[in-house]
Amino acid sequence: xxxxxxxxxxxxxxxxxxxxxxxxxxxxxxxxxxxxxxxxxxxxxxxxxxxxxxxxxxxxxxxxxxxxxxxxxxxxxxxxxxxxxxxxxx
Numbered sequence: 001x002x003x004x005x006x007x008x009x010x011x012x013x014x015x016x017x018x019x020x021x022x023x024x025x026x027x028x029x030x031x032x033x034x035x036x037x038x039x040x041x042x043x044x045x046x047x048x049x050x051x052x053x054x055x056x057x058x059x060x061x062x063x064x065x066x067x068x069x070x071x072x073x074x075x076x077x078x079x080x081x082x083x084x085x086x087x088x089x090x
Contacts, residue, residue, distance in 0.1 A: 005039050
């Protein structure tokens with residue numbers, strides 16, 4: 001099941017209210033921000049994971065993903081720009 005990040009009613013960003021341990025049933029209540037990466041679509045999250053696994057090598061990423069180097073570079077630039085926008089909002 002995909003983690004919801006937007007309110008289904010008004011489309012505002014959701015925050016985490018409760019964390020719970022399935023082992024001992026401890027609950028921690030609060031008002032926690034969602035991790036930044038949770039706000040990205042699943043395919044972008046997977047791209048970031050592959051990027052890290054390939055030690056940040058765009059050449060290796062292109063090979064792994066069967067894409068051209070410029071395509072991978074453009075995708076990374078989009079992610080960077082999105083992160084900068086998010087950073088500027090806070």
